[in-house]
Amino acid sequence: MDNDNTVKVGVSNKEGQLGFMFTRGGIREGSGRKSIGVTKKISLTLPEELWAEIEKHGTEHQQSRSEVIRNILDSYYSR
Template identity: 40%
Template sequence: MRDKKYFLSYYGKVFNDLALSDGMDAVTSYYDEQKRSLEEVGIPLASNETNKQIRLAQLSALEDVYEQVKRIWDSQRGGAREGAGRKPIGDKPMVSRRIALSLPEEIWDKLDTHLSRSGMSLAAYVRTLVEDDVEAVVALDDE
């Protein structure tokens, strides 16, 4: 006789395969279809009490495995989620551009020493230099 343990194993494999190949929407569709079939046909039309108990165990396993797969799926990292991503610097929107900067080795060594002592990142240091310089240029242009 098939018991809940059997159905847990069966639905675990089916849901896992569906989730990996087609995503959580496919798992939810399969779950809804199976649950509706058991509630509308499988349990009410069971030929005897033993078959009814088997279908109830199947339904219970179906619900347990679905909740477990859904919980795991929802806890996965990646993709858009509230609060995710790097936080903005300051209150103005920033635009990133990649640049290549060539300097003599001794300048890079001095810069690395300065940055490690100050605890500042290279990006923050360059950003400060550029912002200060642009402010100075704008001030001179306004005179």
């Protein structure tokens, strides 16, 4: 049984992105999680109580913090 767990770093065809490759296979275009939009990192300051509500909602609906905030923004702007 081949148990070689060597990991290599390879450059994807996308602009300067790195990918991890194991001993077999490699980086494949179109593989992985599909994009739902453009990612922009932001810093958001909210009162502790509001963060607690977001966390509670996420736990109850099995959503990440990002999903909860994205859904709030989407419902506001989709009116």
